Amino acid sequence: MGRKFYASISVVVLLFLVVPLVVHDTFYLRVITEAIMWIGLAVTWDVLAGYTGYLNFGHGAFFGIGAYTTAILMVHKGWPFFAASIAGGAMAGLGALIAGIPTLRLRGAYFAIATWALARAIQQLALILDITGGPDGMRLPPFLQPGFFFYVMGGTVLIIFIVFWYLFEVHPFGLKVKAIRENEDGAMAMGLNPARIKIKVFIISAVPTGIIGGIYAYWITYIDPSSTLGDLVTDQAVVMAVFGGLGTLIGPAIGALIISTFKTYFWAYLSDYQVLYLIILGGLIALSVVFMPDGLWGTVYGKIQNARLAGSKEKR
Amino acid sequence: MGHPVLNVQSVTMAFGGLRAVDDVSFDVKPGEIVGLIGPNGAGKTTLFNVISGYLKPTQGRIFFHGDDITGKPPYDLAKIGIGRTFQIVKPFAGLSVLENVMVAVLLKHPSKKNAEANAHAVLEFTGLLDKAHMPASSLTLPGRKRLEIAKALALEPSLLLLDEVMAGLNPTEVKETTGLIQQVRDRGVTVLLIEHNMRVIMSLSHRVIVLNYGEKIAEGSPKEVAENPLVIKAYLGEEMAV
Amino acid sequence: MLQLLPQAIVDGILIGGIYITVAIGFSLAYGVMHVIDFAVGEWIMLGAFMGFYLNRWLGLEPILLFPVIFLSFFVVGLWIQPLIHRVLSGRRGNPVLMGLVFTFGLALMIRGIALTVFGFYSHSIPSSLAQGSLFFQVGPIFVTIPLIRLTGLGYAVLVTMGLYYILHRTDFGLAVRALAQHKEAAGLMGVNARRTGGHVYGLYTGISATTGALIGCIFSISAQMGPDYTIFAFFVVVLAGMGYLPGVPWAAFLLGFVQSFFLIYLSPSYTMLAVFAALYLILLISPKGIFGKGV
Numbered sequence: 087m088g089r090k091f092y093a094s095i096s097v098v099v100l101l102f103l104v105v106p107l108v109v110h111d112t113f114y115l116r117v118i119t120e121a122i123m124w125i126g127l128a129v130t131w132d133v134l135a136g137y138t139g140y141l142n143f144g145h146g147a148f149f150g151i152g153a154y155t156t157a158i159l160m161v162h163k164g165w166p167f168f169a170a171s172i173a174g175g176a177m178a179g180l181g182a183l184i185a186g187i188p189t190l191r192l193r194g195a196y197f198a199i200a201t202w203a204l205a206r207a208i209q210q211l212a213l214i215l216d217i218t219g220g221p222d223g224m225r226l227p228p229f230l231q232p233g234f235f236f237y238v239m240g241g242t243v244l245i246i247f248i249v250f251w252y253l254f255e256v257h258p259f260g261l262k263v264k265a266i267r268e269n270e271d272g273a274m275a276m277g278l279n280p281a282r283i284k285i286k287v288f289i290i291s292a293v294p295t296g297i298i299g300g301i302y303a304y305w306i307t308y309i310d311p312s313s314t315l316g317d318l319v320t321d322q323a324v325v326m327a328v329f330g331g332l333g334t335l336i337g338p339a340i341g342a343l344i345i346s347t348f349k350t351y352f353w354a355y356l357s358d359y360q361v362l363y364l365i366i367l368g369g370l371i372a373l374s375v376v377f378m379p380d381g382l383w384g385t386v387y388g389k390i391q392n393a394r395l396a397g398s399k400e401k402r
Numbered sequence: 403m404g405h406p407v408l409n410v411q412s413v414t415m416a417f418g419g420l421r422a423v424d425d426v427s428f429d430v431k432p433g434e435i436v437g438l439i440g441p442n443g444a445g446k447t448t449l450f451n452v453i454s455g456y457l458k459p460t461q462g463r464i465f466f467h468g469d470d471i472t473g474k475p476p477y478d479l480a481k482i483g484i485g486r487t488f489q490i491v492k493p494f495a496g497l498s499v500l501e502n503v504m505v506a507v508l509l510k511h512p513s514k515k516n517a518e519a520n521a522h523a524v525l526e527f528t529g530l531l532d533k534a535h536m537p538a539s540s541l542t543l544p545g546r547k548r549l550e551i552a553k554a555l556a557l558e559p560s561l562l563l564l565d566e567v568m569a570g571l572n573p574t575e576v577k578e579t580t581g582l583i584q585q586v587r588d589r590g591v592t593v594l595l596i597e598h599n600m601r602v603i604m605s606l607s608h609r610v611i612v613l614n615y616g617e618k619i620a621e622g623s624p625k626e627v628a629e630n631p632l633v634i635k636a637y638l639g640e641e642m643a644v
Numbered sequence: 645m646l647q648l649l650p651q652a653i654v655d656g657i658l659i660g661g662i663y664i665t666v667a668i669g670f671s672l673a674y675g676v677m678h679v680i681d682f683a684v685g686e687w688i689m690l691g692a693f694m695g696f697y698l699n700r701w702l703g704l705e706p707i708l709l710f711p712v713i714f715l716s717f718f719v720v721g722l723w724i725q726p727l728i729h730r731v732l733s734g735r736r737g738n739p740v741l742m743g744l745v746f747t748f749g750l751a752l753m754i755r756g757i758a759l760t761v762f763g764f765y766s767h768s769i770p771s772s773l774a775q776g777s778l779f780f781q782v783g784p785i786f787v788t789i790p791l792i793r794l795t796g797l798g799y800a801v802l803v804t805m806g807l808y809y810i811l812h813r814t815d816f817g818l819a820v821r822a823l824a825q826h827k828e829a830a831g832l833m834g835v836n837a838r839r840t841g842g843h844v845y846g847l848y849t850g851i852s853a854t855t856g857a858l859i860g861c862i863f864s865i866s867a868q869m870g871p872d873y874t875i876f877a878f879f880v881v882v883l884a885g886m887g888y889l890p891g892v893p894w895a896a897f898l899l900g901f902v903q904s905f906f907l908i909y910l911s912p913s914y915t916m917l918a919v920f921a922a923l924y925l926i927l928l929i930s931p932k933g934i935f936g937k938g939v
């Protein structure tokens with residue numbers, strides 16, 4: 087595992103470094119940056135859903151908290167971008183702590199409801215507060231360097247990926263999280279406090295989501311409640327992760343890549359039929375769940391494993 | 403010093419009108435193996451759930467090495483040295499046998515390297531080493547029962563609560579498990595044991611407590627208890643595996 | 645300000661009545677199937693549009709259309725439930741999780757279709773009852789009760805009593821209660837979980853859809869109205885205790901009061917925030933609902 091992993095990481099990093107040198111068209115650079123952003127959002131959504139079994143239907147709120155915190159700190163307090171986006175991540179983490187304490191003790195249904203409601207509450211709040219600019223939203227100081235945002239977004243998502251991989255697949259923490267997912271009562275007898283560990287995972291999921299939101303705000307330079315705090319961020323992250331395959335890090339990344347590519351072309355040719363996109367997203371979730379509960383990656387990987395098993399049996 | 407490992411004082415656990423455990427008191431002293439017996443539905447598992455923090459008793463108090471632990475959550479009790487198994491086994495089905503035990507070992511050995519070494523030792527001790535890399539879901543019932551014991555032991559508890567770990571085992575496996583429990587005790591662990599197999603109870607326990615309809619109806623040496631008319635009456639009609 | 649108090653109370657009761665029908669079918673479905681339906685507000689929205697178009701084409705009084713709407717959506721529910729059942733009884737992945745994800749996707753899809761077909765505009769359903777009002781005046785205090793809202797309250801009472809009758813006086817109700825309490829045991833007793841579940845889901849979608857038509861007569865409707873009502877249904881059901889029907893009316897009235905008081909005494913834009921704050925506090929303090937009987 088080890089050597090292969092480092093090799094693939096190096097390849098990814100290399101590819102990543104040369105992209106802006108090869109891709110000169112700012113449109114495509116933008117498309118790639120956005121795809122990477124969605125990989126980040128799908129993976130951060132999935133660490134909670136896939137590793138603890140709690141569905142955060144308000145993922146977009148944490149993205150939005152990060153975006154707004156970054157914007158407010160940069161516009162009203164003159165903070166530099168990096169500090170402001172880190173603060174955005176911290177605020178998102180705080181939000182997860184506050185939202186998680188009452189709900190992560192309860193069954194998943196409550197959590198799903200509460201996070202969904204939270205997203206709407208945050209949107210309402212942004213609509214009526216002065217500091218967020220209300221429905222008019224906020225403009226950030228423009229910084230028109232697509233290459234810069236590509237590197238920042240890509241670097242951030244890469245770091246998220248590596249940290250998650252380490253935390254959930256290498257470090258003992260991941261084992262504890264999985265134990266709780268598999269059997270909460272059994273895990274308590276092993277000295278694990280499920281509520282506390284689930285809150286940690288929630289925060290681990292929310293902080294990078296907030297940072298991504300902060301980067302997004304500075305990149306797009308304009309945020310408002312309906313685009314930044316609307317449902318679409320959550321909806322897309324959920325579709326990508328479910329379609330790609332819950333409970334792995336690769337699955338949601340693949341799902342994000344496919345759907346975000348699709349979305350680019352859809353928007354390019356069918357932007358008059360925006361609402362069709364909702365139907366496609368919803369249909370994709372529902373169909374994935376009914377016909378492909380393990381997601382694309384889970385299903386394909388399962389097939390490969392089976393083929394391998396069958397192959398090795400034949401040899402014997 | 404001088405404190406019993408476990409001191410249960412007038413514990414009652416009521417579910418609505420049903421008093422599943424009714425005013426039960428007893429002590430368990432260091433190094434003892436105490437048997438807890440009684441017909442099905444007598445309240446034995448419920449008593450374990452109360453002691454290990456899964457249920458808050460309606461009344462009464464529980465002391466562990468002299469400290470009041472009434473109402474503390476299971477994970478805190480695991481940390482201070484109470485290990486338990488579940489009659490209805492609770493494996494982490496998607497994880498391997500080794501990982502299952504690792505989860506428990508991590509409590510006392512937080513570094514992954516130490517944990518792995520310790521988990522191997524526990525698996526060897528419980529005879530599960532050859533199955534270390536199998537998913538827990540692929541174990542048969544005897545294997546799962548054994549995994550329960552392995553996980554509880556891996557916590558390095560000072561008090562071990564075993565809930566019907568022999569049920570469903572064949573005579574050879576029963577003998578192995580009996581030997582295992584004996585060895586555990588020899589390592590200085592105090593054991594409270596729910597068991598239906600009377601031969602096991604007779605051979606293992608220093609003392610036996612009998613529950614019936616939630617009440618403690620007898621306590622004493624295995625011999626005294628077996629001759630107690632109240633106990634015989636409670637078991638009348640029940641199959642006694644001797 | 646104080647002379648507005650009686651009006652606020654009356655409004656609270658009238659609005660609360662609507663929330664009973666928004667939430668009661670939803671709570672029943674949760675109690676039996678143990679899955680949160682994120683599409684609850686979308687069924688309401690679809691029912692509202694069915695009422696809107698039938699009324700426009702046939703010119704019939706919308707209240708008279710309720711049976712047709714109910715039956716249509718009963719059938720839709722019968723048709724959808726097997727899919728949910730299939731997801732929930734799947735052996736791969738995590739079925740409970742998948743059930744939630746499924747209804748979430750379903751809600752999204754319905755909303756997308758509705759936006760495509762119905763567009764973004766708001767409408768209201770003209771009812772002859774919408775003109776009339778009852779006035780009461782005692783000294784400086786006066787209270788207005790629009791007839792249509794009174795009808796809404798009446799409908800809520802009817803639905804509540806109807807459900808009570810079905811659950812406690814019929815064989816079907818017995819099967820439903822058995823299923824809600826213990827799935828396996830109910831199966832042993834010969835309850836067909838699949839069919840009973842289908843009928844419960846049909847009842848729920850039917851009640852929700854007629855509620856939509858009612859809302860169309862009282863307030864306004866649009867293809868985007870769903871999520872707001874989903875939130876209200878969640879609020880009522882969490883407050884009442886998930887799946888605990890007798891708690892629903894009280895929780896619904898409480899929500900009605902919150903709304904009417906905010907409308908009259910504070911800014912309506914804070915209403916939603918107040919609802920969220922209340923929801924959060926309930927989850928923090930008494931997560932099983934105020935009656936402590938939720939599942």
Ligand SMILES: Nc1ncnc2c1ncn2[C@@H]1O[C@H](COP(=O)(O)OP(=O)(O)O)[C@@H](O)[C@H]1O
Pocket residue numbers: 417420422440441442443444445446447448449
């Ligand atoms: N959580 C619970 N809620 C209600 N009744 C329970 C619960 N747990 C156990 N009981 C009841 O308490 C009684 C004792 O059960 P239990 O402790 O499992 O008995 P034993 O382990 O001695 O066979 C039984 O009648 C059982 O049905």
Ligand SMILES: [Mg+2]
Pocket residue numbers: 446447448489
């Ligand atoms: Mg038992």
